[in-house]
Amino acid sequence: MELFDKNTKMTALVHSNHLLLPVLNRFGLRLGFQEKTVEEICTEEQIDLNFFLAIVNAYHHHDYSPENELKSISAKLIIDYLRKSHLDFLKVSMPKIEAALDKMVKNRKSNDLKIIQKFYSTYKEEFVEHIQDEEEHAFPYVLALQKAHDQKTNPLPKSLAEYSISDYEKDHGDVDVKLFDLKNLIIKYLKPDYRDQDCNEFLYELFHFERDVQDHARIEDQILVTKVLEIEKELKNA
Amino acid sequence: MHSHILVIHPSEIVLQGLHCIIKSVFDIEPVLLKTLDSLTNHVDANKSQLLVLADESLDQKELSNITLAFPKTLRTKIIHIRQLAEPSCDKSCKCCLPLNASRSRISELIRPILAEGSRPMEKRRLSELTERETDVVRLVALGKTNKEIAKELYISIHTVISHRKNITEKLGIKSISGLTVYAILNNLIDTNSIDPESLI
Ligand SMILES: [Fe+2]
Ligand SMILES: [Fe+2]
Numbered sequence: 001m002e003l004f005d006k007n008t009k010m011t012a013l014v015h016s017n018h019l020l021l022p023v024l025n026r027f028g029l030r031l032g033f034q035e036k037t038v039e040e041i042c043t044e045e046q047i048d049l050n051f052f053l054a055i056v057n058a059y060h061h062h063d064y065s066p067e068n069e070l071k072s073i074s075a076k077l078i079i080d081y082l083r084k085s086h087l088d089f090l091k092v093s094m095p096k097i098e099a100a101l102d103k104m105v106k107n108r109k110s111n112d113l114k115i116i117q118k119f120y121s122t123y124k125e126e127f128v129e130h131i132q133d134e135e136e137h138a139f140p141y142v143l144a145l146q147k148a149h150d151q152k153t154n155p156l157p158k159s160l161a162e163y164s165i166s167d168y169e170k171d172h173g174d175v176d177v178k179l180f181d182l183k184n185l186i187i188k189y190l191k192p193d194y195r196d197q198d199c200n201e202f203l204y205e206l207f208h209f210e211r212d213v214q215d216h217a218r219i220e221d222q223i224l225v226t227k228v229l230e231i232e233k234e235l236k237n238a
Numbered sequence: 239m240h241s242h243i244l245v246i247h248p249s250e251i252v253l254q255g256l257h258c259i260i261k262s263v264f265d266i267e268p269v270l271l272k273t274l275d276s277l278t279n280h281v282d283a284n285k286s287q288l289l290v291l292a293d294e295s296l297d298q299k300e301l302s303n304i305t306l307a308f309p310k311t312l313r314t315k316i317i318h319i320r321q322l323a324e325p326s327c328d329k330s331c332k333c334c335l336p337l338n339a340s341r342s343r344i345s346e347l348i349r350p351i352l353a354e355g356s357r358p359m360e361k362r363r364l365s366e367l368t369e370r371e372t373d374v375v376r377l378v379a380l381g382k383t384n385k386e387i388a389k390e391l392y393i394s395i396h397t398v399i400s401h402r403k404n405i406t407e408k409l410g411i412k413s414i415s416g417l418t419v420y421a422i423l424n425n426l427i428d429t430n431s432i433d434p435e436s437l438i
Contacts (some may be wrong), residue, residue: 181411
């Protein structure tokens with residue numbers, strides 16, 4: 001496993017995995033990288049280098065877990081990134097999936113894609129609810145906890161002392177399962193009266209989205225939650 | 239294991255010899271028979287493949303009649319055990335086993351057959367649900383609980399759960415609403431009497 005490091009050219013990073021483009025956007029990066037390295041660009045754009053490397057490496061290498069690199073990163077930075085990803089999902093990825101699905105339905109005679117569409121909309125409902133739950137409950141809790149930790153607040157207010165991140169951050173299993181089912185229903189059981197390019201477009205979007213969502217869930221479960229549990233242990237034993 | 243092996247030969251020495259070799263090379267316990275009489279009783283219909291090693295002196299017509307009556311899902315392969323290699327059979331022959339064959343020749347002969355048996359049949363079996371599994375999918379799609387399904391099909395809850403596990407493995411679909419979509423797409427539900435979208 002060859003990790004990207006501070007001397008990697010930003011251009012080379014994109015060449016080795018174009019799916020990282022939206023990830024770069026979440027850091028506010030735009031194209032036109034010239035010969036600049038990751039370090040040079042991070043300095044210019046005032047991006048935390050270690051955090052950037054941890055995120056792109058975790059995305060590119062599935063078995064890489066940057067827990068140690070992220071110990072020093074503030075929860076706020078992680079949550080910023082997660083929030084931008086949420087926005088990406090809701091405003092970019094999902095509309096793209098829906099447009100592709102609509103197109104597929106429109107160009108077909110039979111009715112069974114309507115059922116798939118219905119299935120997708122129940123999936124979406126659950127997914128959006130999961131995101132809202134994080135935005136409204138989990139993230140504010142983490143930010144308040146980090147603040148209390150930084151300011152050495154003692155004793156902790158009730159709203160922090162009586163809860164734990166495990167009360168907020170829900171299991172990602174259910175949401176993942178539906179996305180997986182959706183792919184399989186299309187790949188295995190679709191009747192062949194669709195237009196190839198429509199279906200491919202839909203599946204490309206779905207695969208890309210799945211990968212993004214899995215990466216996102218990994219950052220939440222392995223990085224954010226792990227970090228918060230440590231802060232909690234420290235604060236609540238004090 | 240997807241295959242099972244039967245050895246039919248009047249000689250105890252041959253039976254025990256092949257048993258010993260097959261057991262040590264493939265870790266399969268072959269069933270040993272001296273005659274064709276009880277052959278049918280030893281066929282395991284749950285396996286996908288049956289390999290019969292049969293002495294050439296047995297009634298070949300009777301043997302083929304017996305094997306023709308086996309379930310269609312069971313792929314049957316017969317190898318003849320011969321006193322001497324037939325002049326027309328060279329080392330690459332895949333249906334004869336001369337008694338003077340070496341241990342490595344025996345495993346060379348059997349190995350590809352076992353490998354073949356475990357692959358294509360498994361695929362075929364995975365691609366379709368059994369009748370019972372289909373019943374279970376239909377009821378799951380209609381929103382029934384495991385308990386209700388057990389009652390309706392006169393089976394135990396435990397059996398319902400194991401059917402559901404097999405269904406999920408075969409179809410690659412885990413969620414209840416995913417299974418419902420599968421049932422609708424495959425016409426397992428009468429969509430004239432029920433609005434399919436209301437089920438998902
Ligand atoms: Fe999230
Ligand atoms: Fe999440």
